[in-house]
Structures are given as structure tokens and as C-alpha cells.
Amino acid sequence: MSNSELIEKSKRHLWLPFTQMKDYDRNPLIIESGQGVILKDTEGKSYYDGFSSVWLNVHGHQKKELNEAICSQLDKIAHSTLLGMTNQPATELAEQLVHITPDGLNRIFYSDSGAEAVEIALKMAFQYWRNQGVTGKNKFVTMKDGYHGDTIGAVSVGAVDIFHHVYHPLTFDSIPVPFPYVYRHPSGDPETCKNECLLELERTLDQHQDELAAVTVESMMQGAGGMRLMPHGYLAGVEALCKKYNVLLILDEVATGFGRTGKMFACEHEDVTPDIMTIGKGITGGYLPIAATLSTEQIYEAFYDDYTNMKTLFHGHSYTGNQLGCAVALANLDLFKKEQVITRVQENSKYLYRELECFNKLEHVGDIRQLGFMVGIELVKNKQTKEPFPFEKRVGYDVSLKMRQLGMLTRPVGDTIVFMPPLSSKRQELREMIKIMEASIQQITEEKYAQLETIKK
Ligand SMILES: *Cc1c(COP(=O)(O)O)cnc(C)c1O
Numbered sequence: 001m002s003n004s005e006l007i008e009k010s011k012r013h014l015w016l017p018f019t020q021m022k023d024y025d026r027n028p029l030i031i032e033s034g035q036g037v038i039l040k041d042t043e044g045k046s047y048y049d050g051f052s053s054v055w056l057n058v059h060g061h062q063k064k065e066l067n068e069a070i071c072s073q074l075d076k077i078a079h080s081t082l083l084g085m086t087n088q089p090a091t092e093l094a095e096q097l098v099h100i101t102p103d104g105l106n107r108i109f110y111s112d113s114g115a116e117a118v119e120i121a122l123k124m125a126f127q128y129w130r131n132q133g134v135t136g137k138n139k140f141v142t143m144k145d146g147y148h149g150d151t152i153g154a155v156s157v158g159a160v161d162i163f164h165h166v167y168h169p170l171t172f173d174s175i176p177v178p179f180p181y182v183y184r185h186p187s188g189d190p191e192t193c194k195n196e197c198l199l200e201l202e203r204t205l206d207q208h209q210d211e212l213a214a215v216t217v218e219s220m221m222q223g224a225g226g227m228r229l230m231p232h233g234y235l236a237g238v239e240a241l242c243k244k245y246n247v248l249l250i251l252d253e254v255a256t257g258f259g260r261t262g263k264m265f266a267c268e269h270e271d272v273t274p275d276i277m278t279i280g281k282g283i284t285g286g287y288l289p290i291a292a293t294l295s296t297e298q299i300y301e302a303f304y305d306d307y308t309n310m311k312t313l314f315h316g317h318s319y320t321g322n323q324l325g326c327a328v329a330l331a332n333l334d335l336f337k338k339e340q341v342i343t344r345v346q347e348n349s350k351y352l353y354r355e356l357e358c359f360n361k362l363e364h365v366g367d368i369r370q371l372g373f374m375v376g377i378e379l380v381k382n383k384q385t386k387e388p389f390p391f392e393k394r395v396g397y398d399v400s401l402k403m404r405q406l407g408m409l410t411r412p413v414g415d416t417i418v419f420m421p422p423l424s425s426k427r428q429e430l431r432e433m434i435k436i437m438e439a440s441i442q443q444i445t446e447e448k449y450a451q452l453e454t455i456k457k
Contacts, residue, residue, distance in 0.1 A: 003042045006030055018150075027401060034061030037422050037429050039409060048433045050403070050421055051410040055223070055255050056286030057422040059335055066285050069331030073324050082110060082321035089326035096333050097292065100264050102273040105294040109313070110321045114254035114280035115149025117291040118216075120315055121250045121276045122153050124295060125214035128248065131302045131311045141204055141215040141247070143179040145225030148216060148252050148278075157216045160225050162414070174216075175208060177201045181228050183367040183378065184386065190231035198237045205245035214248035214276070220266035220371055223255040226416045227376020229369045236270040248275040248299075254291070255374070258282030259336065259423050262346045262372030269371075275299060285332035286422075290325035345372055345423050348430065355434050362438070364389075364445035375419035377437070379445055381452065389415055393448050402440035408433055417441065 001009075007028045016024055030042045037060050039047045049057060059066065073089065080087055094108040109124070111117050122140065129137040140157050147163070148154040156171035158164050164171075178197050185193035205212065217238060222228040242249040251274035256266035260282060263269055267277075276299065280291030305311045319325075335341065349372045359365045359377055366380035379396065381389045389395040396412030403410060410418050421433060 003030075006042055023397075027404075029404070036060040036062070037425050046407060047404065048408040048421070048429065048436070050408045050433050050437070051418055052420050052422050053286055054411065055260075055420050056281050058258060058282050058285040058332060058341070058424065059339070060422050060424040061286075063285065063335070063424075065331050065335055066287055066328050069328045070287070070324050073327035076323070078324055079319060079322050081318075083316055087321060087323050087326070089323050089330055090321035093326045093329050093333075096330065097279075097294065100333070101277065101279075101294055102265065102267060104273050104296050105277055106297045107295045107300045109293045109295070109315075110326075111291045111293065112289045112317055112319050112322075112325075113149065114252075114278065114291050115151040115154045116317060117254065117278035117280055117293045118148040118154040118157070118250075118252060119151055120293040120313075121216075121252075121278050122157065122214075123315055124276055124293065124299060124313060125248045125250060127311075127313065128299050128302045129213055131305075136211050137213045137247075139208065139211045140174040140213060140250075141201070141208075142174045142176050143217050143222065143225075144176050145179055145181070145222055145228070146216065146218055147222065147224035148218070149254070163224075175204055175212075177204050179222060179225070179228060180231050180234050181226075182231055183228075183369075194231040194234045194237070197234065198241065201238065202241055202245075205241055205247060209245040209247060212245070212247045214250045215242055216250045216252065218252045219256045219272075220261060220269055221256055221369075221374055223374075224413055226378070226413050227369050227374065227418060229371055233270070235267065235272050239270075239272045239274070242275075250274060250276045250278070252278045254278055254280040256371075258332075259341050259345050260372055260374050260420070262342070262349050264336075264342060266371070282423075283332070284325055284329045285335070287328045287332075288322070288325035289319075290322065290329055339424075341423055348425070348427065349373060351427055352430055355431060358434065358438055359441070362442055362445070364449065365441065373420060373423055373425075376413070377417040377419065377441070379415045379417065379441065381449065389445075389448060390452070393452070395445060395448050398448070399440050399444045402444050403436055406436045406440060408436040 031039050032042045033040045037049050039049050097108050142157045144159050146159050148158050155164050155167050157174050159176050177200050180193045180197040182190050182193045253265050257279045277294045284290050303311050356368050364379050367378040369376045381387045396415040400412050
């Protein structure tokens, strides 16, 4: 099939996730293959995968060991169910996940996507209290601008206005608390910002503890809400408050897990152990849809009883514990050891930090936020006052289109440019990606600013 036919078909039949199809129709793109950190489209044009195919990819595309793991599993079986039975790779992976996650998380409940892992976490937390005869604790505290996926339960504990507002009538109410967004805090001081937010959380927990099942929070860095890094000590503070007020802590590591932030899991930066943790994205190296919800033995035990006492966790999906996915996840974890991925990410993060310096001199870069290989560059109209560009100028989106033209793919969150390259990216590759970002940001922000100034005159 010719490329133009393929594009025609995509426009005629597809409805893409998180996409205004009117935008797609103007700027269609069809990926054909990938190798290392490079993606190639059906016209033969190459792009750096600057967002790891939406925060998934770890070792690059076409990684030999991962391809082989799938092929050899396929010689045995592709899939059998996990309802009431298990399989080899799912069992072995569970043991390894328990081993690499914080002490105390001993149980693995599989699913197929991050949003499902969050749904399961919410049902687990809710039912944990019920199963013990506590009926009032059925609400969740969430962070403003938190993001946990797109299913209705996950949306109910999400708080990104632009995504979630329209679905509000469908959701259950949760109680939002401010997230410590240092750049936009009046003080601009991390310590003051952190203390204020913890105080607000404590007030909420104190007032509502008898009706609270859990607090949900993204670990260390809010992703889709705008790549916002917590000030040092905040997450540990959240953990301490949850303990003090007898509320469970659900930590969402879907985006931050598997080396992304320079630790295997971001909560290690603050030695935090949640009661429930959700993982996904990087778990299979970006190959197949596996996710999981981890819990402590204490939570698990609240569900363990005679069937007729009705304490079972009634949740499952057709493809839960899929063998191909679990086999490639095992191979992914082998590569973490064999290639010392965490050490390499830590070293290259320092390099990245220095290279990102170049953005400071750009007129419309307000803030650069980085934790490991998770980077957000917030663009503003006025650097001094931090005034954002008007929403309708679509600055972030247009910068990403410019980057695409120059050979790099990423998706902004609002006017924050996301840079999340595969963890395997070499320094030379990181440098070239940064050059593309720099040129695109400079050109587009200057153009947009000039347009706004002309309108004023
Ligand atoms: C991506 C993401 C999710 C949702 O994962 P899906 O696999 O896209 O459903 C949940 N939480 C966080 C923090 C995420 O970044």
C-alpha cells in the first residue's frame, strides 16, 4: 500500500487517543519501524524518540534480548488466564518485582495498563477498610494536577482541569490538596512551599480521617500535570502524615518507575514505602501492555478468608498476567542488571543537567525541571513575571510540530515541553535531541511572542 493511501485510511477510520483528530488530519504521521532511539515513518523520515513513545521505552527499539524473550515464550504459549491459576513468567516476574520494590510490598496484582493498576489500587484501598468492618472510609485525597490515567476511577482521583473537567459529572468526589509547585509558589522557595502544602494536607487529613481510605500521589514528579518535581522532603512528609492519620498511601510509579528518575523507583529518593504502589509503562521495556498493583501483606490479609465471607477482590481483565508480556518484563529486568541501567542513568543525568543549561538563556524558558531522565521545560510569555502564553496560541504544541520537522518526536503537556528519552540514549544522541529542542523552542516562542506584540500595537 502506498504511503498516501495509508494516510487516507488512517484519516478515514482511526480515532486516536488523547488526540483532536482535526490536528491529526492536518499533521498525519505513521510510524513503520524503530531501531535504538530512532523511529522511522512510512515516508522514510527518521525521528529521535524524545518521549520514549510516551514514557515507555527503556533500552531502545528492536532490543535483541527483548525480541528473543518474546519469540522463545511464543514457542511455549502466548496466553492463558490468571483467574484462579497462574503461569511461569507471571510467577517469576512477581518474585522479582517483590525483590526490586521497597520492602513490605509483597503482593503483585497484574493488569494491562497504568489506569487499570490505579483502578485496582482504589478498589483495594476501599475494600481493605470494608473487609475489616470499617464502612466510613471511602474517600480519597488527591493532589491538584495529579494524573493517574483515563478510566473513570482514575479520572476521579485525577485533577488536571483541562483533561478532567468535562467528565466531572461521571466521577466520584475526591478531596484535592495543593501540590508543591515551587515555580508558581508565591515564595518561590522550596522549603516554604513544601511546608505550606504539608500543613494543608495535615489539615485535610485531620478533618476527614474517618472518611478517608487513602491518599493518591504520583511519586516525586507529577507527569501529565506538567512535569512538576516535588521539593525535597515532601513525599516523606506525605508518608508520615498518612501513618499518623491512619490513611493508606497509594503511590503511583507508573511514569517514574523502572529507572526513569535515576532510581529503580522514584520513592527510593526519599526512602518511602507506600501501602499500595502502581507500576506500568517501563515494566516491559516499552514492549507490551503489562501493569501491576503492589500491596503490603497487611492489605492482602484483609482479603484472605473463606469465599462465603465475601472478601474477594472482584477485579480482573481478560489478558491479566499475559505470558508474552511477563516474559519480556523478565528480560527487561535482566537487562537492568546486565547493562547497569540505573548507574548509567545516574551518570548521564548529570551530563543532561549540564546540557540543559543552554535553555536558561532562552527568553521564554521559565523553568527547567529534571529528575533523572524525566525533564520538563516550561515556556512562558514573560520570564520575569512568569506570565504564561495565552492558551489559544498553542505554543507547546507548535514547538512539538517544529521538533517533528527537525527530526524528533515528543508530546508537550500544555506549554511544558517533555523530554523523556529512552534510558539507553547515548550522550551524543542526547546532545542532538537537545539541539533540536533548543532550536524549536527559540524559533516558535519568538514567533508567537512577536505575533502577540503586533496585536497589542
Ligand atoms: C501514564 C500514566 C498512567 C496511566 O497509564 P496507562 O498505561 O496510560 O493507562 C497512570 N499514572 C501515571 C502517573 C501515568 O503517567
